[in-house]
Amino acid sequence: MNKSIFYHAGCPVCVSAEQDILNLINPSDVEVVHLGNDRAKIAEAEKAGVESVPALVTPNGNVLHINFGASMADVKG
Amino acid sequence: MNKSIFYHAGCPVCVSAEQDILNLINPSDVEVVHLGNDRAKIAEAEKAGVESVPALVTPNGNVLHINFGASMADVKG
Numbered sequence: 363m364n365k366s367i368f369y370h371a372g373c374p375v376c377v378s379a380e381q382d383i384l385n386l387i388n389p390s391d392v393e394v395v396h397l398g399n400d401r402a403k404i405a406e407a408e409k410a411g412v413e414s415v416p417a418l419v420t421p422n423g424n425v426l427h428i429n430f431g432a433s434m435a436d437v438k439g
Numbered sequence: 440m441n442k443s444i445f446y447h448a449g450c451p452v453c454v455s456a457e458q459d460i461l462n463l464i465n466p467s468d469v470e471v472v473h474l475g476n477d478r479a480k481i482a483e484a485e486k487a488g489v490e491s492v493p494a495l496v497t498p499n500g501n502v503l504h505i506n507f508g509a510s511m512a513d514v515k516g
Contacts, residue, residue, distance in 0.1 A: 378501065420462065
């Protein structure tokens with residue numbers, strides 16, 4: 363299976379969702395990207411269709427927006 | 440691991456998210472509840488904190504609202 367990518371920005375909602383996702387999915391199947399620390403990935407996330415964080419991009423390219431921590435506009439600051 | 444419960448109501452967003460979740464998580468670890476067909480479970484879902492569908496309630500009781508298909512008010516009709 364290809365990896366999923368979990369995008370977050372360190373917000374409390376993000377951290378809580380990250381822990382839940384890593385409990386549910388094999389952590390080796392998920393790449394975790396912190397957009398606050400790795401700002402070069404913001405464009406990649408937007409291109410994938412991420413509108414808010416936290417979000418999980420599945421191996422087939424679907425975007426699952428999980429709860430709501432912050433909009434991408436907030437992440438870009 | 441205890442089971443997660445995936446609540447949905449048959450909407451297109453729900454069906455798409457269900458397929459993604461069942462690809463990511465071992466299907467034997469997820470109970471799928473269709474609130475449109477199993478209306479007795481609506482109160483249980485609301486008590487768990489589900490505000491919209493699709494939503495996944497994790498084994499530790501956290502609610503992950505995934506994208507947005509319909510509010511619980513819509514589900515109750």
